[in-house]
Amino acid sequence: xxxxxxxxxxxxxxxxxxxxxxxxxxxxxxxxxxxxxxxxxxxxxxxxxxxxxxxxxxxxxxxxxxxxxxxxxxxxxxxxxxxxxxxxxxxxxxxxxxxxxxxxxxxxxxxxxxxxxxxxxxxxxxxxxxxxxxxxxxxxxxxxxxxxxxxxxxxxxxxxxxxxxxxxxxxxxxxxxxxxxxxxxxxxxxxxxxxxxxxxxxxxxxxxxxxxxxxxxxxxxxxxxxxxxxxxxxxxxxxxxxxxxxxxxxxxxxxxxxxxxxxxxxxxxxxxxxxxxxxxxxxxxxxxxxxxxxxxxxxxxxxxxxxxxxxxxxxxxxxxxxxxxxxxxxxx
Amino acid sequence: xxxxxxxxxxxxxxxxxxxxxxxxxxxxxxxxxxxxxxxxxxxxxxxxxxxxxxxxxxxxxxxxxxxxxxxxxxxxxxxxxxxxxxxxxxxxxxxxxxxxxxxxxxxxxxxxxxxxxxxxxxxxxxxxxxxxxxxxxxxxxxxxxxxxxxxxxxxxxxxxxxxxxxxxxxxxxxxxxxxxxxxxxxxxxxxxxxxxxxxxxxxxxxxxxxxxxxxxxxxxxxxxxxxxxxxxxxxxxxxxxxxxxxxxxxxxxxxxxxxxxxxxxxxxxxxxxxxxxxxxxxxxxxxxxxxxxxxxxxxxxxxxxxxxxxx
Numbered sequence: 001x002x003x004x005x006x007x008x009x010x011x012x013x014x015x016x017x018x019x020x021x022x023x024x025x026x027x028x029x030x031x032x033x034x035x036x037x038x039x040x041x042x043x044x045x046x047x048x049x050x051x052x053x054x055x056x057x058x059x060x061x062x063x064x065x066x067x068x069x070x071x072x073x074x075x076x077x078x079x080x081x082x083x084x085x086x087x088x089x090x091x092x093x094x095x096x097x098x099x100x101x102x103x104x105x106x107x108x109x110x111x112x113x114x115x116x117x118x119x120x121x122x123x124x125x126x127x128x129x130x131x132x133x134x135x136x137x138x139x140x141x142x143x144x145x146x147x148x149x150x151x152x153x154x155x156x157x158x159x160x161x162x163x164x165x166x167x168x169x170x171x172x173x174x175x176x177x178x179x180x181x182x183x184x185x186x187x188x189x190x191x192x193x194x195x196x197x198x199x200x201x202x203x204x205x206x207x208x209x210x211x212x213x214x215x216x217x218x219x220x221x222x223x224x225x226x227x228x229x230x231x232x233x234x235x236x237x238x239x240x241x242x243x244x245x246x247x248x249x250x251x252x253x254x255x256x257x258x259x260x261x262x263x264x265x266x267x268x269x270x271x272x273x274x275x276x277x278x279x280x281x282x283x284x285x286x287x288x289x290x291x292x293x294x295x296x297x298x299x300x301x302x303x304x305x306x307x308x309x310x311x312x313x314x315x316x317x318x319x320x321x322x323x324x325x326x327x328x329x330x331x332x
Numbered sequence: 333x334x335x336x337x338x339x340x341x342x343x344x345x346x347x348x349x350x351x352x353x354x355x356x357x358x359x360x361x362x363x364x365x366x367x368x369x370x371x372x373x374x375x376x377x378x379x380x381x382x383x384x385x386x387x388x389x390x391x392x393x394x395x396x397x398x399x400x401x402x403x404x405x406x407x408x409x410x411x412x413x414x415x416x417x418x419x420x421x422x423x424x425x426x427x428x429x430x431x432x433x434x435x436x437x438x439x440x441x442x443x444x445x446x447x448x449x450x451x452x453x454x455x456x457x458x459x460x461x462x463x464x465x466x467x468x469x470x471x472x473x474x475x476x477x478x479x480x481x482x483x484x485x486x487x488x489x490x491x492x493x494x495x496x497x498x499x500x501x502x503x504x505x506x507x508x509x510x511x512x513x514x515x516x517x518x519x520x521x522x523x524x525x526x527x528x529x530x531x532x533x534x535x536x537x538x539x540x541x542x543x544x545x546x547x548x549x550x551x552x553x554x555x556x557x558x559x560x561x562x563x564x565x566x567x568x569x570x571x572x573x574x575x576x577x578x579x580x581x582x583x584x585x586x587x588x589x590x591x592x593x594x595x596x597x598x599x600x601x602x603x604x605x606x607x608x609x610x611x612x613x614x615x616x617x618x619x620x621x622x623x624x625x626x627x628x629x630x631x632x633x634x635x636x637x638x639x640x641x642x643x
Contacts, residue, residue, distance in 0.1 A: 040540055042468055045467055045468060045469070045546065046467070046468060046469030046470060047469075048467065048546035048547075049463040049467035049468070049469040049472075050463075050469065051546075052459040052460060052462065052463035052467065052546075052550070053459070053460050053463050053464075053475070055455075055456045055459065055460070055515075055516065056456045056457060056459065056460035056516040056521060057460070057475070057479075057516075059456065059512070059513075059515050059516035060479070060482065060516050060517075060518060062497075063490075063494060063497070063512060063513045063516075064482060064485075064487075064490050064494075064513070064518075065482065066493075066497075067489075067490035067491070067492075067493035067494040067497060068485055068489050068490045068493075070493035070496075070497075071489050071490060071492055071493050074492060074493055084496075084499070132387060135380060135383055135384060135387070136384075138380055140373065140376060140377045140380055141377075141380055141381070141384065147384050147387075147388060148633070149626070149629060150388045150391050150392060151387065151388070151391050152629075152633065153391060153392070153395070153622070153625070154391055154394075154395075156571055156621055156622065156625040156632075157395070157575075157618050157621065157622065158574065158575045158592070158593055158614075158617045158618050158621060159575060159577060159593070160575075160577050160593035160594075160596050160597050160617070161398075161593070161596060161613075161614035161617040161618045162394060162395075162398075162614070162618070164596065164597075164600050164610055164613075164614050165394050165395075165397070165398045165611065165614055166394060167600075168401075168409065168607050168610070168611075169394060169397070171410075173410075173412065174409070174410045174411065174412055174414060174607075175414075176397065176414050179412070179413060179414050208390070208391070208394070212391070213636065216633060216636050216637055217636065217637065219637070220637040265484075265486070268486070269486050269487075269488060271488075271577075271578055272577045272578065275577075275597065276597050276600065290488050290578075293488060293492075294578070294582075297491075297492050298495070298582055303492050303496075306492055307489075307492050307493075310486075310488055310489045310491075310492065311489065313486060313488065313489070314485065314486060314489050317484070317486055318484065321484065
């Protein structure tokens with residue numbers, strides 16, 4: 001994300017260049033029609049710029065920002081299935097939806113499940129990604145792009161399809177995972193049928209699916225670390241472990257922040273895996289916040305209530321992101 | 333029991349540690365530092381390759397099994413001990429998907445939606461990204477900052493009101509209901525802008541002096557200049573749209589409009605027992621995106637790496 005923040009120096013200086021003062025500008029503009037080369041004023045370019053921006057900005061505003069704002073409004077109303085037919089009956093209910101959420105054990109459970117998934121699955125994904133990135137960055141290894149492609153493949157697959165595949169791999173009786181485990185003496189586990197194992201099973205799938213993307217970003221980060229630093233550390237007698245903790249990890253700081261924020265934001269939005277694999281069960285053990293929002297909003301059409309759920313999720317993600325930025329700042 | 337096991341492992345540990353120390357002694361005594369370094373290099377190379385290959389097997393296994401099970405006769409994927417390779421290859425599940433379960437229709441829907449979104453979003457996002465990067469206008473920074481706020485907002489917040497909006501526009505249960513919200517993306521604009529910053533201003537000014545209109549400059553100077561990142565964005569958009577699940581699930585209620593992931597999730601509820609059939613369906617869903625990725629991965633991977641590190 002840090003990548004996308006505009007460089008504040010050069011670009012904003014250009015912005016300060018004002019269009020030419022009125023009269024001269026008007027003259028120039030008229031001259032444009034006389035095909036005088038170079039007669040286009042900055043004001044003309046500015047006008048053209050808005051034409052270039054219009055389609056994207058209108059689409060994003062109407063179909064994203066506006067609904068986000070509307071969601072906030074929706075969350076303080078009792079908008080429900082009757083309101084869909086006749087919206088005029090909708091009433092303002094203040095924070096009643098939020099208050100109701102706070103007293104709903106299912107919501108707290110969904111929040112707990114989501115945190116479980118994000119706080120266990122996130123670091124696990126990052127660890128696996130970093131480990132494979134280090135492996136692929138080793139000097140002794142050839143065929144790097146071949147392995148890189150293989151590791152990246154799970155990331156591009158369709159989540160719904162691979163979730164279905166994994167559901168069969170996790171099958172208590174015929175699943176290959178239990179079969180493999182039985183060969184080393186582990187008795188069968190009902191992965192998706194046992195409330196204690198269902199979330200770990202989903203986390204495992206998520207790590208498998210996601211690590212390739214983070215791995216690529218880590219590889220790019222590793223390649224940006226100058227070799228001199230490693231050489232210097234080696235001369236100082238630092239072994240590979242010391243080199244990792246004293247050179248690699250500190251210099252990966254910005255990459256680490258980017259990867260953690262992206263991974264965490266994505267993981268807080270957990271939806272498809274439980275929808276396809278467990279329907280949120282067993283005993284709601286895999287019902288995430290988004291899954292609950294979907295069910296309340298689009299199955300029971302309690303849209304005001306569901307909008308409140310969505311907003312709590314947003315606040316959670318916002319706080320978690322800010323915490324990560326703060327942690328990163330403290331570390332440096 | 334316990335002590336017995338300990339005894340059994342104890343000699344092993346002793347043996348391995350003595351082997352280590354003897355090797356160590358050999359290096360010290362032999363004085364052949366170069367040779368031992370070579371041996372050590374070889375050993376760590378073998379270990380690294382072993383780890384890489386194990387990792388590759390784990391990454392590929394679910395997909396290989398999916399492919400294999402899709403060719404198994406009905407019931408063979410649910411046997412114990414499990415079969416990895418079909419006892420005989422059959423195409424019945426694929427045939428059933430196309431004849432009885434309408435898969436061709438979903439394939440068509442998914443392709444139509446993904447191709448349309450990709451084509452439109454390329455134009456819309458590249459125009460906006462270019463304008464942010466290269467055109468000077470009042471309020472550019474402010475607009476850009478406002479847009480970047482959107483990156484922090486989870487899309488799910490927008491979905492409830494978006495559904496109501498689509499309903500009012502009579503777009504629920506139409507292709508447009510899926511296509512329109514995908515046509516512009518903040519991420520896409522950022523990606524293009526980042527790349528377009530490197531277009532030299534002189535080139536654009538020269539075109540202006542030659543009297544080219546802004547639209548023509550965009551089309552004849554800018555677009556050819558940003559082709560690699562357009563390829564990245566195209567692949568990214570195509571894959572994301574093809575794989576998208578939640579919004580199509582919400583906005584498409586009539587089976588005739590289902591995309592593959594929605595249809596597959598729906599089928600998997602009805603056909604839980606038909607493992608082989610579901611695997612065939614999964615293969616057909618995944619193959620197109622895998623093909624796109626494998627053929628164009630150069631652009632895709634470069635894009636992922638470029639988009640992240642620069643900042």
